[in-house]
Amino acid sequence: MTLVNVTTPGGNYPIHIQSGRLGALDTAIPADATAIALVSNATVLARYGQRVRQALGRTGKPLVEVVLPDGEAHKTWQSLNMIFDELLQNTLDRKAVLVAFGGGVIGDMGGFAAACYMRGIRFIQVPTTLLAQVDSSVGGKTAINHPLGKNMIGAFHQPISVEIDPAVLATLPPREISAGLAEVVKYGLIIDAPFFEWCERNAGALRALEPQVLTYAIQRSCELKAHVVSQDERESGLRAILNLGHTFGHAIEAGLGYGAWLHGEAVGCGMVQAAELSADLLGFPRADVERVRSLIEAIGCPTVAPDLGRDRWVRLMGNDKKVQGGSLRFVLMPRIGEAVCTDVDAAALDAVFQRTVGAGV
């Protein structure tokens, strides 16, 4: 088993990475837990429910299942309230433990429910998508969407552990593998140039889910994310670099309607746009813009952004959480492996839109 430790003011916790980990989930439940709330969706439960129920059953603790509707469009207060209803109807108390078993949507909602239920109960992340395994399950960010913006309502609430079973990725649609790989590439871009190069060399093996290559990508991504989060749990500084490509990406997701593009796809495309903007403003080498574009393409993500209309682009980016005092804030790269946060005047974006937005998209 591979172990990565996360250290934050909000708590220290382990990430366990192991093929077959689902069958050993009982070992992750604290002895003093009064009950377990298993929060998941029908797709995940149909495939892995029995294995997980069997493992959790070995704890002898009461198990309450909450089955949420699937997809980003359901990351709403209504879904969140389904969790609260179920937990309260079963009179789960403050010593209950919530297990968020699914992709990023389940992790975000399960985590936020755990953050708010009785002002906070413990929870465990069991991510079943590549994107959740390498990104959203680590670091304690939880949230739901608001009609006016993605992840606008949420909390920083650290899990007590993250349990990753890479074997579950075998049943994931190829599009979701590609979307997850975008976040893997992101770590290389913002903080680890050799890892970016490793991704360039292994793009094919990653898409083919070659086990050792995949496990290393997950481990390295978790290590890099843990490193950043350890230094800045609440995104007051360094952590913001994890948002490379996200200002563009969120605009794409909001502009097309949540769920049209996968989050990772939008971020992948957004990283190409951020590279272009970095070239214009920070002297990021043009040749490296092409390396970014090629790698995003190689992992199977779109590199041509949708035509939302210039003003709508800017407005959607302006509603993003990372706005400060009205100016647009971007994560940009001086070079591969290094990232900075910069305020950008909207006028500077026009050239980027020209080079990255496809009229027919």
Add this chain to the structure above:
Amino acid sequence: MTLVNVTTPGGNYPIHIQSGRLGALDTAIPADATAIALVSNATVLARYGQRVRQALGRTGKPLVEVVLPDGEAHKTWQSLNMIFDELLQNTLDRKAVLVAFGGGVIGDMGGFAAACYMRGIRFIQVPTTLLAQVDSSVGGKTAINHPLGKNMIGAFHQPISVEIDPAVLATLPPREISAGLAEVVKYGLIIDAPFFEWCERNAGALRALEPQVLTYAIQRSCELKAHVVSQDERESGLRAILNLGHTFGHAIEAGLGYGAWLHGEAVGCGMVQAAELSADLLGFPRADVERVRSLIEAIGCPTVAPDLGRDRWVRLMGNDKKVQGGSLRFVLMPRIGEAVCTDVDAAALDAVFQRTVGAGV
């Protein structure tokens, strides 16, 4: 001006107590705030809105007003969402500051909105009821109600300051003064016997809002609450003693429907019930039960509990947050000025119901 400091892992902050403090609220707004969200209700704004707007206006910062419906019955997700809608429509960012200006309901909802908006923004408590001034505005507990229980969904989120203007209490209905005094008496009962005796001597002056007596009661209550909260921000131990009377009280509130009794009234009555239970189980002197009953009566709170039906009483108390693993948990007193948390078998409650529940209530 009287200053009380609160020290918690979640942040240190001052409580300022001063007659006329409303007119100086601008001094509480941090220089780097990008905007101010004033969250209040129509009653409070009609009376003090102009004075507060004028004070906050001196900061030169954009001011967004959110007017919420009044009363415990509106401490819901729907009201909370009105805050989110307004803040997002006005594109308030993470550096905005929320000012919760009103009673406990406004403080709880404003605080919870600040805890969740973009995963947490700063907020200031400006409590306008006695109960909020001596209790709910201090300590960082925020929440909304759920149909299945009071304050079930919430967060620990400390304000950056608490601004108390005792002069506003002059316009408060006498019932609300009485309800607030119940929490004042509570501090004496759980942690400060001399203060309990001081309350006995000054019950009349307190109800008459004698300025110096009232200000001392607020100051001492804030000091005692700050003392408890400093040692146990998240209610893992000591802080639970602040819930004296609350298990009974919450059942009264839920059983009659939120708003029928004021929170402080329910807690006042609940403290008489807790004293009775303490006499049965911990040898709390019977004569002191009568002192508690007399003082609760003297401050104008009910001392006879409503007849919810025995099973309903127990069920409603069982749904209270303080339940652990199925057993009923109460704050009880071995003597005045000392409190402990104890698991109690439901059978032990019957005698208390007989002595405290009025058939005709």
